[in-house]
Amino acid sequence: MTSAAHPSDVAEHDVPQSYPPSPEFAAAANAGPELQQAADQDRLAFWADQASRLHWHEKWTDVLDWTDAPVAKWFVNGKINVAYNCVDRHVLAGKGDRVAIHFEGEPGDTRDLTYNELLAEVSRAANTFTDLGLVAGDRVAIYMPMIPEAIVTMLACARLGLTHSVVFAGFSATALRSRVDDAEAKLVVTVDGQWRRGQAAALKPAVDEAVADAASVQKVLVVKRTGVDVDWTDGRDLWWHDTVEKASPEHEAQPFDAEHPLFILYTSGTTGKPKGIVHTTGGYLTQASYTHHNVFDHKEGQDVYWCTADIGWVTGHTYIVYGPLSNGVTQVVYEGTPNSPNEHRHFEIIEKYGVSIYYTAPTLVRTFMKWGRQIPDAHDLSSIRLLGSVGEPINPEAWRWFRDVIGGGNVPIVDTWWQTETGAIMISPLPGVTDAKPGSAMAPLPGISAQIVDDAGEVLGNGKSGYLVLDQPWPSMLRGIWGDMQRYRETYWARYADQGWYFAGDGAKYDEDGALWVLGRVDDVMNISGHRISTAEVESALVGHHGVAEAAVVGASDETTGQGIVAFVILREGVENTGDELIGELKAEVSREISPIAKPRQITVVPELPKTRSGKIMRRLLRDIAEGRDLGDTSTLVDPKVFDAIRGR
Numbered sequence: 084m085t086s087a088a089h090p091s092d093v094a095e096h097d098v099p100q101s102y103p104p105s106p107e108f109a110a111a112a113n114a115g116p117e118l119q120q121a122a123d124q125d126r127l128a129f130w131a132d133q134a135s136r137l138h139w140h141e142k143w144t145d146v147l148d149w150t151d152a153p154v155a156k157w158f159v160n161g162k163i164n165v166a167y168n169c170v171d172r173h174v175l176a177g178k179g180d181r182v183a184i185h186f187e188g189e190p191g192d193t194r195d196l197t198y199n200e201l202l203a204e205v206s207r208a209a210n211t212f213t214d215l216g217l218v219a220g221d222r223v224a225i226y227m228p229m230i231p232e233a234i235v236t237m238l239a240c241a242r243l244g245l246t247h248s249v250v251f252a253g254f255s256a257t258a259l260r261s262r263v264d265d266a267e268a269k270l271v272v273t274v275d276g277q278w279r280r281g282q283a284a285a286l287k288p289a290v291d292e293a294v295a296d297a298a299s300v301q302k303v304l305v306v307k308r309t310g311v312d313v314d315w316t317d318g319r320d321l322w323w324h325d326t327v328e329k330a331s332p333e334h335e336a337q338p339f340d341a342e343h344p345l346f347i348l349y350t351s352g353t354t355g356k357p358k359g360i361v362h363t364t365g366g367y368l369t370q371a372s373y374t375h376h377n378v379f380d381h382k383e384g385q386d387v388y389w390c391t392a393d394i395g396w397v398t399g400h401t402y403i404v405y406g407p408l409s410n411g412v413t414q415v416v417y418e419g420t421p422n423s424p425n426e427h428r429h430f431e432i433i434e435k436y437g438v439s440i441y442y443t444a445p446t447l448v449r450t451f452m453k454w455g456r457q458i459p460d461a462h463d464l465s466s467i468r469l470l471g472s473v474g475e476p477i478n479p480e481a482w483r484w485f486r487d488v489i490g491g492g493n494v495p496i497v498d499t500w501w502q503t504e505t506g507a508i509m510i511s512p513l514p515g516v517t518d519a520k521p522g523s524a525m526a527p528l529p530g531i532s533a534q535i536v537d538d539a540g541e542v543l544g545n546g547k548s549g550y551l552v553l554d555q556p557w558p559s560m561l562r563g564i565w566g567d568m569q570r571y572r573e574t575y576w577a578r579y580a581d582q583g584w585y586f587a588g589d590g591a592k593y594d595e596d597g598a599l600w601v602l603g604r605v606d607d608v609m610n611i612s613g614h615r616i617s618t619a620e621v622e623s624a625l626v627g628h629h630g631v632a633e634a635a636v637v638g639a640s641d642e643t644t645g646q647g648i649v650a651f652v653i654l655r656e657g658v659e660n661t662g663d664e665l666i667g668e669l670k671a672e673v674s675r676e677i678s679p680i681a682k683p684r685q686i687t688v689v690p691e692l693p694k695t696r697s698g699k700i701m702r703r704l705l706r707d708i709a710e711g712r713d714l715g716d717t718s719t720l721v722d723p724k725v726f727d728a729i730r731g732r
């Protein structure tokens with residue numbers, strides 16, 4: 084278990100330990116204490132109320148069917164269209180001229196899309212997909228940077244009941260291929276290239292490589308984003324501007340069952356094979372919309388919202404696309420990196436659009452801290468009225484800096500705990516209700532129930548660390564792992580099968596005041612800048628290199644990225660250790676197999692790995708070495724001398 088405390092944290096005297104909302108904020112907040120009271124009184128009636136914030140073509144007959152646990156059905160027999168809720172509904176309510184998306188391209192190009200325009204674009208894409216022969220239930224892979232067409236594609240899929248699988252555009256061709264194959268995607272939507280730090284980098288070649296001989300793929304639809312030269316496969320490849328842009332902007336959304344699969348999103352588990360997390364329609368949208376409204380205190384028509392995530396991650400799905408758009412948001416979508424062309428970029432954007440709600444990751448806050456407060460201080464950030472954090476524990480020092488420097492010292496911060504699997508925020512302060520403590524996610528939201536328990540399932544008292552479990556089903560819960568329901572049961576439900584609880588994979592504790600602290604993963608999953616990467620995945624990429632016989636990977640704490648990847652490898656007989664050259668090759672192998680984000684910070688060639696008598700690699704000990712700590716108990720180890728050998732290198 085990693086600790087929420089961060090090495091850079093200074094002694095915390097003379098600073099408040101708790102930050103109540105200002106009376107003005109509390110008075111105007113969307114969520115007051117009555118929300119919790121309502122949920123406590125009747126949880127299912129509470130969720131029915133939340134679902135009623137959406138437009139249903141047909142109302143449900145039951146709120147929840149849990150008889151087939153752990154596969155839930157929410158809003159049974161309800162019929163709904165997600166895109167209709169995110170787009171058409173606002174146009175029909177007379178808000179068509181409102182800007183939905185302020186797009187800010189990395190090279191400085193901009194584009195505003197109103198809800199009217201978004202509806203036309205989504206309809207055109209939906210008509211095109213229909214012309215291509217796609218029908219509800221088919222899968223579409225989306226491999227795109229943060230441009231409006233990516234969001235349009237997701238919404239067009241949702242509109243037609245096509246299940247999308249967004250693959251982060253930073254992932255390799257190999258990673259894309261395995262996801263395309265697993266979901267048997269018929270269509271891949273991509274771009275010619277993407278802008279990265281002022282350079283146009285081709286992306287389509289990765290798709291060409293990935294889909295070569297992919298049995299399921301019939302068409303590749305390409306948005307021209309950069310104009311870089313790309314190869315073309317006639318009969319398979321289509322330009323967006325030749326198809327979507329010429330299609331009719333009229334399309335009538337059809338209702339789908341509340342349990343129709345909306346999307347698959349792959350995430351790392353404890354084995355080398357990513358899990359295709361399946362989310363469905365009605366319950367997902369209900370919780371996405373409810374949490375966006377209440378946790379971010381979003382005020383339609385007034386706020387300018389910015390979530391800095393990428394649509395390749397669940398945060399982008401739930402808090403750029405479905406949650407915000409269902410609430411009629413006006414939001415910023417930014418294509419590039421925070422330091423392109425320089426470190427002022429985010430603050431310029433906040434100033435330019437008057438961003439009032441800013442949701443980001445602790446790793447970026449720590450990067451801003453490193454760059455120095457003179458950068459944000461050079462801008463008028465007074466529009467900001469709420470800040471959010473997600474992806475990993477935020478250390479108290481970063482929390483306070485975020486509030487003081489970006490928030491002007493007087494705005495609430497919501498530290499939101501959730502997962503790809505939970506679909507939406509589960510644990511977070513309510514900004515107008517909760518006295519927030521820096522570093523703590525505080526409490527399960529109204530309608531959500533969590534416990535901290537020991538191995539045996541005993542609920543632990545305040546002050547004791549244990550495992551975080553979710554002891555009641557929730558509307559946006561995953562419905563399974565694509566193609567592998569057995570793994571779904573084993574991964575999340577086997578550990579507390581007797582109790583019927585969901586095992587989240589995180590350690591947590593309630594402190595003496597009853598505030599909930601998430602302490603980090605307790606399994607072999609690392610968290611690098613808020614991105615989930617499994618040790619097994621990186622190990623399997625490393626042993627894919629011809630020179631490597633065995634590899635062990637651990638996440639070691641890192642000042643900026645939370646954790647950094649540290650690898651230990653044993654070379655095959657007869658392979659020469661060429662030092663930097665070999666290490667460089669191994670790092671490149673991991674980038675190629677998975678993504679540059681999975682590239683180890685450090686790789687050490689070792690003669691042996693510490694293993695238990697049963698042959699299991701002792702990662703805790705490797706982590707101790709990687710973090711330069713004294714070794715703890717090594718008594719279960721086969722040969723304690725291996726440490727001297729490892730350290731001697």
Ligand code: WT7
Binds near residue numbers: 500502504613
């Ligand atoms: C894991 C889920 C949820 C979107 C981004 C990551 C960690 C997430 C917090 C937080 C402490 C957090 C957990 C969780 N995590 N948010 N506020 N405080 N830890 O989604 O890739 O599915 O990763 O991220 O370890 O299990 P994900």
